[in-house]
Amino acid sequence: MARYIVSRLAITLVMALLATLVIFLIANTVPGDPVLAQLGDVAASNKEFVAEWRAKYGLDLPLWQRYLVFLKGLINGDLGQSIASQRPVLADIAQFAPATLELATAGFLLALIVGIPLGIVAAVRRDSWIDHLARVVSLIGVSSPTFWLAFIMLAVFYGGLEIAPGPGRLDPIAFAPKTVTGLYLVDSIIAGDWEAFRDAAAHLVLPSIVLAAATLGLITRTTRASMLETIGQDYVRVARAKGLRERTIVRGHVLPNALIPVVTLGGLAYANLLTGAVMTETIFSWPGLGRYTFRSAAALDFPAIMGITLVVALVYLVINFLIDISYALLDPRVVR
């Protein structure tokens, strides 16, 4: 097991290094001149001014040298300086990431907590009303476009019924809890500020439902299918022939097998939620990475883009690593 973990870790590190190279190359070969984009036509026509800019951001060095500079910076936690905000990219990301992390995690947990049991029950009680319900839920989740779902949610629960708060992480008049982690739920608990906790939690409900819908649908569907497949296995019939209770069979024999594919799916889905919340964040005015990404891309702010892309790559690599490890824990056939 230890050897397996070490080898996975090594692979993950190599992949991370490769990712930095790819990201660097892509960011430096995109058509479109960041200087032009930043300075505007007038300033850009001033040759000296432009040269000064290029030197300032190291754009005048040869490509490989720029990569080494980039790598050295990375090791020191320096992702460069955002051209748009004129702040270190890392600081920008650190500022926006918690909002995304909080939203994605809430959405992910929602998808797991609802999707897995729903999938399980749907499979165990095949063709019952709950199975039909599960099918409808996963169909809606998977097939409805995010913007459409978001507007419906807002229109019904915020505009219509007025039981949910509007966009944003908090009420406009409320104060954010003292920043420790940047996650409002956690920070408000640390600060003992229950008012803020309730407010932050309420604000999370609609966007996390919208964000999680597709994932929830996918997880429900996969869980159900995987459960059904496992239930049809010989060893489950054997378990029944042994006189085990139905509950023991489902928990002890079916679930440990059926959840293996759900772990892969869940891991990748979480990575997706963490990195793909642009639409939801935009609609719900959520000050997260998604919006930061959108803004940086529009401005051709390449240090920011590189930083974000790198973060995305790292999220995937780390989650993949975790999936591999949990695979080995769940399935004894993986490590020999």
Add this chain to the structure above:
Amino acid sequence: MNVAVKPSAAGLVPPVLEVRDLKTQFFTDEGVVRAVDGVSFSVGAGEALGIVGESGSGKSVTALSLMRLLEEPSRIAGGEIRFQGRDVLGADPEEMRNLRGGRMAMVFQDPMTSLNPVLRIARQLVETMVVHGNYTGDQAADRAVKMLGRMGINAPERAIHSYPHQFSGGMRQRVVLAMGMSNDPVLLIADEPTTALDVTIQAQILELLRELNRDFGTAGRSERLLEVRGLVKHFPLPKSGFFQKRLIVHAVDGVDLDVARGETVGLVGESGCGKSTLARVLIRIHKPDAGSIVFEGQDIAAASAAEIRPLRRRMQMVFQDPYASLNPRMTVADTIGEPLRFHGLAATAAETREQVAELLSTVGLNPKAAQRYPHEFSGGQRQRISIARALAVKPDFIIADEPISALDVNIQAQIINLMLELQEQFGLTYLFIAHDLAVVRHISDRVVVLYLGKVVEVARSGVLFERPLHPYTRYLISAVPVPDAAVERQRVHLQLQGEPPSAVDPPSGCRFRTRCPIAQPVCADVPPPLAEHEDGHFAACHFAGEFRPTNGRVHAARHG
């Protein structure tokens, strides 16, 4: 599928299992499939009942019906199942659950898929013992280790913590068997517990099952079908010169042999030891020089050809070489139809055709093949044709002379399985000749070892392989590979020195003495009698059981 039942302590009058008019159907989109349609049987305490049928005939579905383990879209549509007098079909789910794996256990067809891949063997064995309340967790864990050990798994206390994928197919089948036996069931349903395994492992598993059943005490002895005493067949050789003494081959030299009805007796020995001659004498292709052959009470050793003809129908022979034993110029229909007409079993051509078609499908061939010639078939198919020909006259006794040694290994297993199925179906008795001991062990109830025309050892198959008494038998067995690689490596491989001596001039005293590592002076003077050393275990050796080789060296304990 096999159903084995343990005798109850009491008077055991009512059958343990009674199935009446069982109907199980699949409700598919194409309509109702009647997989089991009005099956009735009963199994008494201590009985082993075999249910045989071709693939798809409903064996598994019957087995599942008994335990009420059917899944959608199959349902029991009618009939009655009584287990220990209790109505199984009327039992509520909790009652049913208590029966399953408790007093009524099942072993499934495929050991590779019968174990949960993510759970340790220990857990899978223990849970069934615990859930039925017969054992606490600790007791169950203890018992699980013991059972695995008893099933022949090495270092069971360690092995039990493995996952299924770390076990071989044979080991997994042992685990599955142990699982079935763990609550001491009254009824054990085994759905072809060996089909997924290769022949050698099949043999071991069947032996295990047989042993388990023996522990339970199966039904009494069956009647004797064939009784051979002092059988001798000598072949005089042509004189090589006028003044030369005429030489005589002592092919069969005083053989005693008993075969019970329904039994399979394996006959083994080196090439040239007289196996085929013995077979030919038994069905009176050859006339013996001395001795008696009592078949169903009638001594046929000296009978005339006319007296033998009606008996020919009762005894049939399947030969080693399916190429040579079929007439290449006769169609399959003629080959099989000939004995039918000869023995007056089919009156008209139409009747013959019908029976030929039925026989072909019995041995797993397409009846449409009847008009084809032998060369159009594969070796395995030709052997099926030979078997069909032998079966045509509805014999009681079949002598199969190396029926599989000319076939590919995978085909061998098919033919063996076919023979076993036919045996159950028609209550056949086999004398099975082979030099492949693994196969013999698999198929035989008892094994007879022949050396230079004499029987040197006779025992129940499991006993013979476990405790061979004659040095020669030990040599034969050591040549059989063991499927477990680790065990195989540690085994002592004995190499029999030299060629068997000539049957023209067999050694004095014990015929094996010229190659025997523990031969003593007495062996040259006194021929060892075939003596019974334990119940049903005979050996012809002055020092029976004293040849115990270890680690390549040979140790022999000797009396003074």
